[in-house]
Amino acid sequence: MIEANSLSGPLDPAPEAGWVDAPPRLGFFTDTSVCIGCKACEVACKEWNGVPDSGFDLLGMSYDNTGALTANSWRHVAFVEQPRPAGHRTAPFAGNPTGEAVSPASAAVAAGTAADTGTTPGMPAGQPAAAARMAGGPEFLGMPGAQPPGRGTGPESRTDFRWLMMSDVCKHCTHAACLDVCPTGSLFRTEFGTVVVQEDICNGCGYCISACPYGVIDQRKGDGRAWKCTLCYDRLGAGQTPACAQACPTESIQFGPVDELRERAAQRVAALHERGVPEARLYGHDPTDGVGGDGAFFLLLDEPEVYGLPPDPVVTTRDLPKMWKRAGLAALAMAAAAVAAFVGGSS
């Protein structure tokens, strides 16, 4: 019977979780190609959900001073500065007396700095080399830090530049490992197919943290409980739009039935390709991916890693059935051996 439990593959999560006559699955489509980085989503989320501050440190990650999705930041706008062309645009610094690009070096400096977000694991110092690679783009091979910014001796001068912005959020996975591992039942699947932590039940065990393939969920210090985006469960219940989507001025964050959003997203990608933006691609939209598709998915303009997203997320509980089977076989074998030993011993 373990085989029948759907821990991977496409499915509609709410009925699967036992909801009868569940409404259509609701989610977000975040189109980063129209994000202007205003952070209204972050503010609206905190305001509506009463989320505390996540520290007052200048992070130097471009205009991102939030740093990561944490228990104290349920929306996070990432800013990536890249000396790369944006297909359809004129090179911003063509003709200016520029030298080598500094984006990789600055990103590396910022990544090497930890900040206290008031949560665990929060935002520990990251990997400067990886951050530099992301800012430099796939072709970037140099190791920043060898030269102070601007003192490079290379002949190349930067002319291209683009500034990526992306509002990240809990993905509300079809197969949510956080929910699978939660021992108290605090994490549950709602009738809208979303994944929500019940704050009055969470006991702060932290299993969900290591289970999340995206590193979204973490614990609030002092409080100990896990917190994350609820997709504004209370607002959905009242027929309202989640606070972040409501506040977004450019409709970068779109809210609605996931089926409709997937259709809209496919059209948007096609339109962008037609307009000379071949780098546009969807992320988290595919029901056959490692988490069965995300309830909150994205249109990106670069590789997912550039935005701090895992390229190929897999629900961490995917292999549980196989593991149980192996464990079961192993147990049987052990039992057989024990029996054999007794039998043997008595003989």
Next chain:
Amino acid sequence: MAEAHPVGFQWVMEAKLRGAKVFHVDPRFTRTSALADTYLPIRAGTDIALLGGIVHYILDNQLDFREYVLAYTNAATIVSEEFADTEDLDGFFSGYDPGTEAYNQRSWQYAGQEDTTGYRAAHEERDVAAGLRHESHGIPVGGQVQRDETLQHPRCVYQLLRRHFARYTPEMVERTCGIPREKFLELARAWTENSGRERTGVLIYSVGWTQHSVGVQYIRTGAIIQLLLGNMGRPGGGVLALRGHASIQGSTDIPTLFNLLPGYLPMPHCTHHTTFTDWVDAIRHPGQKGFWSGARAFGASLLKAYWGDAATPENDFCYGYLPRMTGDHGTYQTVLNMIDGKVKGYFLLGQNPAVGSAHGKAQRLGMANLDWLVVRDLFMIESATFWQNSPEVETGEIVPEECRTEVFFIPAASHVEKEGTFTQTQRLLQWREKALDPPADARSELWFFFHLGRIIREKLAASDRHRDRPVLDLAWDYPTHGEHAEPSAEAVLKEINGYEVATGRPLSAFTEAKDDGSTVVGCWIYTGVYADGVNQAARRKSRHDQDWVAAEWGWAWPANRRILYNRASADPDGRPWSERKKYVWWDADRAEWTGYDVPDFEKTKPPTYRPPEGASGVQGLAGDDAFIMQGDGKGWLYVPSGLQDGPMPTHYEPAESPIRNPLYGQQANPTRKVYGHPVNSVNPSPPQSHTDVFPYVFTVSRLTEHHTAGGMSRMVSRLAELQPEMFVEVSPELAGELGLDHLGWAHLISGRAAIEARVLVTDRLTPLRLDGRVVHQVWLPYHFGREGIVTGDSVNDLFGITLDPNVLIQESKVGTCDIRPGRRPTGAALLALVDDYRRRAGLTGGRPPIVTTDAPEREG
């Protein structure tokens, strides 16, 4: 725009979705640049050179919308033969008087009008920022002009423009602005290709554009382009000013300015407007054409609103009670007067000059030398705590125990805690309801001033002194409600709209205003907002339930007109220029103007109407005089009077610049307003000596995450955490030159102050190449100060005080400085550092040289 007006930017994104091409010109690559199709980095303070280049491109390639230009602008009008251009006088127009540092504008007039457009001494006009009066209209000029319809006459405006802008070539743009030629041409091509019969283009700017010593002329240059391309008075066109705060438009319509009364009526001047008739005639210019002929009715009805029953035709409606200007009472003159002990008390509402105004030290020293200061704000801002927490307290220049100013901090209600209207950039009034009660003792401005007035009147009630009559005779009788006796904002709106005294019937249009005391009108341009006794500003009909003009959302002045001068959206014969851009047109069958918007023209005046000889006022306007508030009915490519610094825009360098003016011998605006006060100084610019002391250009503006001087954002954790520290953005090239590290510290020094900031080394900034020379500029946000959850040094402390001559706005978007790695010194060492720079730069106080001479000179 995405940076400072993210909500408005959604419409740019929508336009982009429909195929619009977005160009963004900015010294730094911002969130707007990230979404633009083409970004052009520019040297701060050189916008006239860039836009002048576009004018040149249009004229050189004959790309103007000729039919429009001939019919609706003053291109064909002949200018006085006394006029001489900057081309002839190396950066000066004719009429400059070095004694007053102002122009006699006689020679700028249209031919034949040299003697009829009598103008007062220009330097007196400058002191009272007379240019501000023209926000809703142009200066009246004689309607009968000489024209050359072939545009060949050497003194017609078209030829004058050609000659004036002849040197603004793409090469000159590159040398002046640092914008490479190809980039410039891309902009010029796109702008011109997207204008004409079938297409229109829009120019959007924000308040930072105005904050230059040539700010008004920036906007003039934009207006010239839009007129040449036929983009005015038509849908999808125009020059859009995004104002810096909610309702800045409202605060000039119903002004918080020293020189204006509601509806852009001028505040009377003590010598020029002795009597009511003097004042009214100065506005309406008897005998000239246009809509200002109603000024007597607007003036009388305003005075009736102020003094009610006491205002009668016999006593000139209490005109004698109105305060009079005697000269410059602007905010900067007032601050210098405070330092000199000439001001006793000061009300500060909704602003934080200790952080937000140029020359922060002057602001704080001024406020520290008052008898009393009233600060009304949401939070305890720097302008209320400067006496105990400011850079001057650290250096010992202000000693808390000895500071004589008694500060009264009075908590204010926020915009969601009171009702009223906002007037936004499209002149649209939108009513907002109160969402919740203000906390504790916080109250609305309306409550504060009504009850302050009430209490003062009670205290004076027994007085029989003549000087108290203006206060005691005020009509001060607004209905109140609730436990705090909150005055009715709707009652105020009704008074602003205007009503008949006898019946109380609200007026529907400003044409109903009377000059016999039978009407009250608080602000004539707003008449109609309470038509039929209905709060028209509160209308909220969805755009999906009406046509695209959405005339039933809010109410726009004047007369709910959404696009001004929309007569120009039809051709001279009254037909739409094109089906695609159809907006307002003449319906010959019904013999009236009709269309999607309220026509900005007399409804039944046919396109063929020609005024009889000697007609004045509205009758003087011909059927194709689309720009009805202008004395000649035309859009002005050339401004014969009303501007201090010239009839055509001219590139001058900012008051502080490391660059010698590439276009003219005259370095900076020769009419700019300067103050020779000892606290003020201007860093040297070429050809002065010591310009190498302050080699870098700095510019300041906003971040999305904070609001203006930070009083509403640094105090709120949700916003403060998003941009938690003062920083300076530098290019990798400059960081290399100075040894600055990402996330390290730097300090910046000007002749006024030294401030410190964290360093962001970013590819979003670039050096510029000008004529073989590389110029570095840095950018800083101006939101930081000493109070709040997040704090930092204030960049406006670096600026000195130099003002635009037309409207007296400060040049606070560009200056020069030096930059050093590391943190700044503190205490006495900080003063010593600035003093050392001043000594090396030869800054000894006094007035900077206004007229540029070739020999290097020193301030002194």
